[in-house]
Each structure stands twice: as structure tokens, then as C-alpha cells.
Amino acid sequence: MLKKITVLFASLALAVLVSSLLFSQGCGKGNKNDSDGPAPGTDKVSLSLSISENDDGPFAVISAEGSDIYQCSLRLNFDPEVVRPVKVEQGDLFEGDNYFFAPIDKPGYVPVGATLRWKGQETRSKGKIVTVRFERISDGDPAFEILDDAAYLIVNDDDKTRLPVVIGGGDQ
16 A cells, blocks of 8 residues: 555656656746746756766766755766667765656656755755666767757746756766
8 A cells, every 4th residue: 555655656756756856847837937948047058978988887967056846857868789778876966765767768868857845945056867778789979969959958946937957068
């Protein structure tokens, strides 16, 4: 019974996150900023992508720094002919009893979504969002990149105000 309740709660939480991200894209009302871009005058968030490789294969680390972050959604693109994701590790930015998902079954990208559980929860302005570990399947450039597209790159504060995002630092 407890397992069913836990699965039901997790499903509900995922639905709330997806709904919130859809609202932030102008698919409904309820967001202070229903446009394609950030609200004027808001602080920015810098995302960095750092790539390393060890004996197990390459790995990509996405970190954020800037304004307090309540939720984010992004895509990490890669060349599926060169690497395939094998493991995702949640970073410290959303650690603890929060919502985080990053399925590794999509060819060419890993979608990442994370949010704190409730408004008023302590937010952080700096930290690691995710580490994605890959297996190299051929020689070549894995072409790792954070997709810079407003439909997929969303960072909100705890008032659901969309924050401007700058991709830079690290290796990207």
C-alpha cells in the first residue's frame, strides 16, 4: 500500500512539474511572465558545461550560478553515434527531498528537469545541476552542448518568474 501511495505521489509531483514548465512557456495563465523570454529586470543565471573523461568514459557536468533557482528544465545534446548515456547523478543544487528527472533513453539528448517541492523552500544560487556519465561507442567528438532554445531551456525563481540564462563557462 505504501509503495502505491509513493508511486502515486511521485506521478502527481511529475505532473505538477510538467504543468509548471508548460505554464512558463505561455501554454496557460498563472505565470508572471507568459512570454518567450525572461521577465525584465530579473537577475540572470549562468549555466556551464564541463566535460571530462576517465577510464570509464566521458562525463558532462552542468552547473548553475546566479539568481536563486527554484526550478529548471534543459537538454544536454550529444552525438549518439559516438557516445551513449549510462548514468545520471543529481547535483547539489536540488539535492534532498525534491523532484529531479533525467531519463537516458533518448537518442541524442538527455532531458533534465528539477524543482524544489514547495514555494518558500530555501533556494540556492550556485551548484551542480547534473552529471551525466557516458560510454564511448566510437571515436570522434561527442558534441556535447546545452541546447540554447527557449522551448527547452527554462529557469525560474520561486515566484515562477523566468530568469535570463547565459550559457558559458566550462567547456561550452
